[in-house]
Amino acid sequence: MSKGATSEHNNSEIVIEPVTRIEGHAKITIQLDDAGEVADARFHVTQVRGFERIAQGRPVHEMPSLMARICGICPVSHMVASAKACDEILGVSVPPVAVLLRRVMNLAQVVQSHALNFFHLSSPDLLLGFDSPPANRNILGVADSAPELARDGIALRRFGQQIIERLGGRRIHPAWIVPGGVSAPLEASQRDAILAEVPDARARAVRTLRWFKENLASWAEEVARFGNFPTLYLGLVHETGNAAYSDGALRVVDARGKVLVDGADPRLYWDYLGEAVEPWSYLKFPYFLPLGYPEGIYRVGPLARLNIVDQLGTPEADTELDEYRARLGRYPSSSFHYHYARLIEIVHCVDMIEEILSDPSILDHHVRAKAAVNRSEGVGVSEAPRGTLVHHYRVDEDGLVEWVNLMIATGHNNLAMNRSVLQVARHYIKGEQVKEGMFNRVEGVIRAFDPCLSCSTHAVGQMPLQLDIVGADGAMLRQVVR
Amino acid sequence: LRGDDGFGQEVAALLSEELPASTATVLSLHQLTPELAVEVAEHQLVVFVDAACDGRRGGSVSVEWLGTPKGQLASSFWHFLTARGVLALAGELYGAQPRGALVSVGVETTDPGTGLSPSVKAAVPVAAQAVTDILREAASARSWAATAATAATVATAATAATGVSAVTGASQAGRPAAPRRAKGKRKVKCPTQS
Numbered sequence: 001m002s003k004g005a006t007s008e009h010n011n012s013e014i015v016i017e018p019v020t021r022i023e024g025h026a027k028i029t030i031q032l033d034d035a036g037e038v039a040d041a042r043f044h045v046t047q048v049r050g051f052e053r054i055a056q057g058r059p060v061h062e063m064p065s066l067m068a069r070i071c072g073i074c075p076v077s078h079m080v081a082s083a084k085a086c087d088e089i090l091g092v093s094v095p096p097v098a099v100l101l102r103r104v105m106n107l108a109q110v111v112q113s114h115a116l117n118f119f120h121l122s123s124p125d126l127l128l129g130f131d132s133p134p135a136n137r138n139i140l141g142v143a144d145s146a147p148e149l150a151r152d153g154i155a156l157r158r159f160g161q162q163i164i165e166r167l168g169g170r171r172i173h174p175a176w177i178v179p180g181g182v183s184a185p186l187e188a189s190q191r192d193a194i195l196a197e198v199p200d201a202r203a204r205a206v207r208t209l210r211w212f213k214e215n216l217a218s219w220a221e222e223v224a225r226f227g228n229f230p231t232l233y234l235g236l237v238h239e240t241g242n243a244a245y246s247d248g249a250l251r252v253v254d255a256r257g258k259v260l261v262d263g264a265d266p267r268l269y270w271d272y273l274g275e276a277v278e279p280w281s282y283l284k285f286p287y288f289l290p291l292g293y294p295e296g297i298y299r300v301g302p303l304a305r306l307n308i309v310d311q312l313g314t315p316e317a318d319t320e321l322d323e324y325r326a327r328l329g330r331y332p333s334s335s336f337h338y339h340y341a342r343l344i345e346i347v348h349c350v351d352m353i354e355e356i357l358s359d360p361s362i363l364d365h366h367v368r369a370k371a372a373v374n375r376s377e378g379v380g381v382s383e384a385p386r387g388t389l390v391h392h393y394r395v396d397e398d399g400l401v402e403w404v405n406l407m408i409a410t411g412h413n414n415l416a417m418n419r420s421v422l423q424v425a426r427h428y429i430k431g432e433q434v435k436e437g438m439f440n441r442v443e444g445v446i447r448a449f450d451p452c453l454s455c456s457t458h459a460v461g462q463m464p465l466q467l468d469i470v471g472a473d474g475a476m477l478r479q480v481v482r
Numbered sequence: 483l484r485g486d487d488g489f490g491q492e493v494a495a496l497l498s499e500e501l502p503a504s505t506a507t508v509l510s511l512h513q514l515t516p517e518l519a520v521e522v523a524e525h526q527l528v529v530f531v532d533a534a535c536d537g538r539r540g541g542s543v544s545v546e547w548l549g550t551p552k553g554q555l556a557s558s559f560w561h562f563l564t565a566r567g568v569l570a571l572a573g574e575l576y577g578a579q580p581r582g583a584l585v586s587v588g589v590e591t592t593d594p595g596t597g598l599s600p601s602v603k604a605a606v607p608v609a610a611q612a613v614t615d616i617l618r619e620a621a622s623a624r625s626w627a628a629t630a631a632t633a634a635t636v637a638t639a640a641t642a643a644t645g646v647s648a649v650t651g652a653s654q655a656g657r658p659a660a661p662r663r664a665k666g667k668r669k670v671k672c673p674t675q676s
Contacts, residue, residue, distance in 0.1 A: 120516050139516060140567070143574040151575050158517035 036431030077384030084380025086179030091374035098181030112160025113385035119153020131437030181368035227335030227420025230255030232298035241310030300387025302341035317348030523578035540590030541601030548582035
């Protein structure tokens with residue numbers, strides 16, 4: 001099937017394939033009833049998990065670098081969570097400056113990943129419109145219509161990538177975060193180079209946020225329909241109630257803000273989270289254990305983080321957070337607001353990078369604690385750009401990995417993404433005569449979550465995604481391929 | 483971790499040893515992402531090196547000039563760009579018109595694992611020589627002698643995804659350009675500089 005084309009259809013089924021502008025591939029199936037109304041919708045991930053098997057038998061010291069290969073977009077997040085799991089297995093206390101340096105790299109990761117989603121994957125819809133021609137609805141279309149917006153996106157992405165490169169020696173898969181800390185201290189010249197770029201990055205982030213706020217009213221329909229329903233929200237927070245990305249304790253709040261879990265050790269995640277399995281997807285369906293499946297639906301990532309924190313922790317970002325809450329309510333429930341939350345988080349992360357690097361102790365040279373294997377099990381939890389990330393390992397007495405469990409942000413959001421697809425499909429799709437813009441909205445709600453299917457399935461490489469519309473008799477009505 | 487897909491990184495490593503830093507910048511990347519357009523825009527020649535899952539014989543090296551980038555990227559967009567897309571973005575946003583070439587190799591396997599298959603491993607020096615030849619020819623050409631104020635860049639990508647996308651981009655070089663300027667209905671106003 002050619003790109004951008006709708007293809008097959010007979011008289012009882014529709015397929016759209018693939019959903020584009022997400023990382024990796026999957027499939028959406030929309031089931032119609034006899035009246036042509038949407039009866040059900042499912043977001044499938046159709047590739048088998050891989051990295052949990054690949055890691056078996058590998059030395060535990062290799063794990064951060066190996067796990068970073070899960071994803072080319074958020075390798076640092078995997079390195080942070082993996083290194084924390086290894087820290088526990090080694091039984092080491094990570095030097096304080098190494099904790100801070102890991103935070104800086106993780107914050108830079110959030111900036112570059114959020115920039116990639118907002119500017120390059122989502123802004124084509126936001127700027128050009130969900131109904132604009134798909135041939136133009138891409139980064140080149142944005143560059144053509146709003147070159148300054150595109151340049152801001154590239155600059156913010158580059159800002160984050162250059163921090164990762166300066167700290168880690170390479171921009172993709174740096175091997176700098178290691179069990180026990182980091183492999184090399186920060187040099188003053190590196191710090192100064194990063195700090196010199198902060199004002200420009202902040203200005204670009206604030207400018208983009210202002211543009212988004214000015215246009216927010218024009219997306220009222222999408223706000224109302226894009227995964228707008230109550231769920232729980234889950235993530236890490238510091239003891240202060242501020243946002244936490246590399247460390248922190250687990251907090252879970254419900255749709256009205258009632259705190260269900262607070263100050264919990266995230267390494268005991270199994271006390272709070274269950275994982276259901278559906279036969280039609282390789283991606284598991286995590287749920288909040290006390291409420292059961294599927295009532296324990298929750299969301300993670302930017303929207304959830306802004307809902308669970310008391311405040312972010314930097315003045316400019318907190319001002320933006322106050323306005324966000326004033327405009328949307330204290331606990332906004334629409335998944336469309338992932339975009340807004342993502343932009344506020346970029347501002348916050350840039351501010352946090354500056355704050356941490358302005359601490360003179362950041363140049364301390366004791367950056368790594370070394371030890372042999374002292375425990376057989378370790379859990380590392382951090383916040384990846386898309387949400388809470390769990391790495392859980394068991395090793396033998398020689399330090400060889402025996403068992404791995406990964407809970408990835410995209411997996412946490414799996415129930416919510418499925419429910420979101422159903423909500424959008426029910427509103428926009430009536431029968432098999434579906435216009436491109438309607439399909440794009442089904443895809444768009446998925447893009448709001450910014451799923452990373454390479455991560456979520458722990459697959460090696462990337463996967464395609466398709467969207468099928470299926471008739472009441474199970475026959476394919478339509479299929480679209482990008 | 484994907485077998486022969488690591489070809490590009492092997493060639494990059496070899497070129498890093500062989501090419502003087504003043505001659506070229508060698509980048510070894512996991513995938514081609516938008517910010518690469520900034521670096522590309524600072525150079526006059528960009529040679530992409532990657533593995534190709536296009537059915538050709540494993541270890542078979544080919545060189546293809548990517549042509550004029552403008553108007554060539556109108557397809558769906560992922561977290562990564564095609565080689566042609568990077569060139570187009572550099573032109574659209576930064577006014578650059580770098581020449582682009584793709585040196586690619588047919589793969590035998592991209593199954594999970596490290597290390598290259600024998601035929602693809604043998605192609606590493608062949609591809610490196612092809613890159614060197616491109617740079618030498620460009621530097622010796624009269625037009626380049628007059629304009630080559632900056633060194634050429636060698637951008638090397640390696641992943642299954644990028645490998646496929648880069649070659650897809652190259653294989654579409656002969657297709658008519660899509661009407662990129664055919665805008666859809668604008669729903670929101672464009673951002674403005676403050």
